[in-house]
Amino acid sequence: xxxxxxxxxxxxxSLLLAESTLLDIKVYRSPTCNCCHKWINHLEENKFNxxxxxxxxMSEVKDAVNLPKPMASCHTGIIEGYIIEGxxxxxxxxxxxxxxxxxxxxxxxxxxxxxxxxxxxxRKEPFIVFQFDKAGKYSVFNQYELDEHNNYHAHxxxxxx
Numbered sequence: 610x611x612x613x614x615x616x617x618x619x620x621x622x623s624l625l626l627a628e629s630t631l632l633d634i635k636v637y638r639s640p641t642c643n644c645c646h647k648w649i650n651h652l653e654e655n656k657f658n659x660x661x662x663x664x665x666x667m668s669e670v671k672d673a674v675n676l677p678k679p680m681a682s683c684h685t686g687i688i689e690g691y692i693i694e695g696x697x698x699x700x701x702x703x704x705x706x707x708x709x710x711x712x713x714x715x716x717x718x719x720x721x722x723x724x725x726x727x728x729x730x731x732r733k734e735p736f737i738v739f740q741f742d743k744a745g746k747y748s749v750f751n752q753y754e755l756d757e758h759n760n761y762h763a764h765x766x767x768x769x770x
Contacts, residue, residue, distance in 0.1 A: 631658040632706070634693065637670040638663065638684040645684040648696055648726030655699035657688075677745035680716035691715070696724035700763075701738050701751050712740045715750055723761070733759060 634652060638645035640663040649659045664670060670685050674692050682695025692714030693702055705715055716739045717724055723733030735754050741747035753761045 631656055632688065632703075633658045633660060634686050634688040634702075635660045635662055636684055636686045637667065639665065639667055642683055644696070644720065644726045646726075647728070648684065651725035652699055652702075655703075657699065657702075675713070675743065676716075677741055677747065679745075680718050680739060680741050680747060682716060682718055683720060694718070696720065696726050697738055698725050698751075698753075705740075705750075710740065711742075713743045715740055716747075731759060733761070 634657050636645070636649055636652075636659050638649075638661070649661060652659050667683070667685070671681060671694075674685065674687070676685065676692060676694060680694050684695065686693035686697075688702065689706060691705060691712075694714060694716035696717045697715050701715060717736055718739065720727055721734045721736040722729050724736055733755055735752070737749055737753070738751040739747045740750040750765070752764045754764060756762055
């Protein structure tokens with residue numbers, strides 16, 4: 610009985626502790642890219658410990674991790690073996706780490722306006738977070754649409770998970 614009571618009290622505490630624990634993510638970026646720095650700020654605000662890796666040769670980084678060309682964006686992150694390419698929201702990275710699908714990583718290709726790090730006032734564009742595998746196949750992981758008040762709403766596509 611004591612074990613059960615201890616478990617009941619320990620479980621919520623351990624979940625709270627896991628949520629507040631900083632997750633290490635290594636981010637490769639060009640030293641001259643301002644939007645990359647803004648995305649790093651977004652991650653830090655969402656309890657990620659960013660290891661900032663400055664490089665003048667981002668194409669070499671993307672080649673080294675075998676990033677599929679259609680998934681390319683400006684910066685590349687590595688977290689717990691997954692590739693995070695471009696302006697992926699922190700919530701999607703956390704979901705990836707919670708679900709641990711058999712994929713290579715997530716990407717927001719190119720640089721859509723309004724994504725974390727690409728904020729430009731009220732200008733926003735709908736965008737897709739893709740998941741991709743080591744063979745270069747990709748599908749929708751999450752999709753962000755705008756409502757009538759210009760706020761993002763996520764629409765996950767459960768058939769791909």
